[in-house]
Amino acid sequence: xxxxxxxxxxxxxxxxxxxxxxxxxxxxxxxxxxxxxxxxxxxxxxxxxxxxxxxxxxxxxxxxxxxxxxxxxxxxxxxxxxxxxxxxxxxxxxxxxxxxxxxxxxxxxxxxxxxxxxxxxxxxxxxxxxxxxxxxxxxxxxxxxxxxxxxxxxxxxxxxxxxxxxxxxxxxxxxxxxxxxxxxxxxxx
Numbered sequence: 001x002x003x004x005x006x007x008x009x010x011x012x013x014x015x016x017x018x019x020x021x022x023x024x025x026x027x028x029x030x031x032x033x034x035x036x037x038x039x040x041x042x043x044x045x046x047x048x049x050x051x052x053x054x055x056x057x058x059x060x061x062x063x064x065x066x067x068x069x070x071x072x073x074x075x076x077x078x079x080x081x082x083x084x085x086x087x088x089x090x091x092x093x094x095x096x097x098x099x100x101x102x103x104x105x106x107x108x109x110x111x112x113x114x115x116x117x118x119x120x121x122x123x124x125x126x127x128x129x130x131x132x133x134x135x136x137x138x139x140x141x142x143x144x145x146x147x148x149x150x151x152x153x154x155x156x157x158x159x160x161x162x163x164x165x166x167x168x169x170x171x172x173x174x175x176x177x178x179x180x181x182x183x184x185x186x187x188x189x
Contacts, residue, residue: 011152
């Protein structure tokens, strides 16, 4: 059972890869992430994943070109839907590749992160599964969140401080924006 696993980064790969291999899948990691900003962050995540794949003998296919324009063109003026758009961009590319290269199924390491919209991801993957007639392997990898962190530290992997896009970078570091978002969340309850 060949499975193509969309991979956002090395630290998020470790736990899902282990679970899927235990379930009997022949896993190939697939790095396609045009959302990552800036370029240095993209290179740092890619280089860390490449290093892990060599060190741990992980099958890996990478889009090494920095394709931020693909993400930016679809998200600008749609910022409130940016995560959904980002999921669509990355997952559809993954599913097309899987379908065209005789994989029997696909999944994503995004299902590992406690910071991602899990139900939206699951819904989008299910729709893509139907659209392209390929199996989506669902697993709630969040249960291994701490184990994955521990493994990434043991493997001395670069652990990024934000999701990847320019908006998440601002939310991570802009204290005034954090206060505004917190206030908005509190008043919308």
